[in-house]
Amino acid sequence: MSADARDDAPPAAPPAPPPPLTGVKLLLGSVALSAATFMNVLDTSIANVSIPAISGALGVAPNQGTWVITSFAVSSGIGLPMTGWLAQRFGAVRLFVASVLLFTIASWLCGLATNMTALIAMRVLQGAVAGPMIPMSQTLMLSSYPREKSGTALAIWTITSLVGPVVGPVLGGLITDNFHWAWIFYINVPVGLAAAGIAWWLYRDRESPTRRLPVDVVGLALLVLWIGAFQIMLDKGKELDWFESSQIVTLAVVAAIGFLVFVVWELTEKHPVVDLALFANRNFAVATLTVAVGYSAFFGNLVLLPAWLQQHMGYTPTLAGFAMAPVGLLAIVVTPWVGKNINRIDPRLLATVGFSTFAFVLWMRAGFNTDADFYTILVPTFIQGAAIGLFFIPLFNLALSGVPVEKTASASGMLNFLRITAGAFGASVATTLWDNRASMHHAYLAEHIDVTNPAFASGMGALTRTLPPPPEALAVINRLIDNQAFMLAAADIFRASALLFMALMLMVWHARPPKAASAAGAADAGGAH
Secondary structure, eight states: OOHHHHHHSOOSSOOOOOOOOOHHHHHHHHHHHHHHHHHHHHTTTTTGGGHHHHHHHHTOOHHHHTHHHHHHHHHHHHHGGGHHHHHHHHOHHHHHHHHHHHHHHHHHHHHHOOSHHHHHHHHHHHHHHHTTHHHHHHHHHHHHSOGGGHHHHHHHHHHHHHHHHHHHHHHHHHHHHHSOTTHHHHTHHHHHHHHHHHHHHHHGGGOOOOOOOOOOHHHHHHHHHHHHHHHHHHHHHTTTTGGGSHHHHHHHHHHHHHHHHHHHHHHHOSSOSSOGGGGGSHHHHHHHHHHHHHHHHHHHHHHHHHHHHHHHSOOOHHHHHHHHGGGGHHHHHHHHHHHHHTTTSOHHHHHHHHHHHHHHHHHHHHTOOTTOOHHHHHHHHHHHHHHHHTTHHHHHHHHHTTSOGGGHHHHHHHHHHHHHHHHHHHHHHHHHHHHHHHHHHHHHHHTTOOTTOHHHHHHHHHHHHHSOSHHHHHHHHHHHHHHHHHHHHHHHHHHHHHHHHHHHHHHGGGSOOHHHHHHHHHHHHHHHO
16 A cells, blocks of 8 residues: 555544543633634734824834735635644644644734834734634634533634624724734734633643645645735736736736636645535525625725724724724624524524515615714724624535535535635725725816815815915815715715625525525435435
8 A cells, every 4th residue: 555545545444532521620721712712703803993093103104014914814714724734644633733833933023013015914924823723713713612502612712703893993003003913913822822821721632633634835825925916916906007007917917817726726626725616516606705895895994984083084993993892792692592592483584584684774774974973983883793693603604514524624614715715805995996086076076176166165265364375275175075985985885894794684584494405415425426
């Protein structure tokens, strides 16, 4: 028998799983795993309100500062498909602890960055090593509890994941206003060291079995190539005037060809890094596409709102953080209820209610104006929490219904990979469209700046009484036009996003009911044998 055959052969008899933890060890294990999850999720939102401060400190435009968010999200998404292979090769415990320690080191290096290039490079590293943290923390959490209490384990894990978006904006704002922006990364260091140390102490004797498996190096390289080229194209497009630039055209060609070659390679590779055959399952394809599109719109707006509040509404990072914080409050309440009733209520119906709530919230935001007070900003953010609680669990349930048990880990990794990558793309698209629409609205509003216009003459007369030099008065007017233009541009994106969520309400019903999908999946599996 060849070495390759030995490497590919599954274990003859999988060992019995370790017994559940009890008492203080169970408590410490839950805290350590939750802390690592919280730290990871926190880093997807804590930087949002700090982007203007980071951009100013490092001497770049705010739209370039969004790379701090998107670089982390994309590299984290690329790292996710490797999680299954890495866990089988090195063991779940070793992989989790190594991931947490490397994430901690990368966080420290992010804080030390003295220019935007270095910060983005460290965020790429941070995201790449963060990929295995969330799926591995979930795996270890489930192994810590008895099977009959797996619902409790998942509830603890899920709620921890939802606390990050609540605390992140507030914490990011407080740190940015009262300390140096670097401390939004430094705070990970003590948390990461403690989580890794406790996890290794508790779980090192509970390591999962390992075996040597080939890795799809070509597929992984193609994955990095086309996603990286596409993301850079999105982020640099506005700055380089899109397809008027040969660099953007080159990136677009590389992304398109890379994607096509990637699809062909993965469909013919024996051990693909991404199992594209999963998309033959109807529910997986529909639910995954719905999650990707919905999360793209959600995350794009999550980046846009604090940027608008700080740049054009005069909010400090702390105040913008408090305006964003309620987004997770209702989610923490709704999510356990959804998990408890997911087997009694059609998940397509739950998702539809969630999408309609998203559409309602975004339509409310489309009615904002530059006189909107803090309470007006806060209300839709609070309501949005209910939509988040109705978004993830139903769609994950639909996606995995009908997927064979042995492919559940691959399906979950694929789903999270596309969700995170789509979020990064959504942030880039939202900020680019915001700038483009603002330029259009500014040009339209400026057309009415005419000395023969009575309203303009009256306004100039009032301004010149307080700002005698005409150039200063014109600068004030230009700033007012800017504020109105960016407000109108944000409203355009909110309105378009609302329509997108209304379309998703229809898309989700193309999936089968979970029971029918499971039966179809079982029949397909039987036919394959």
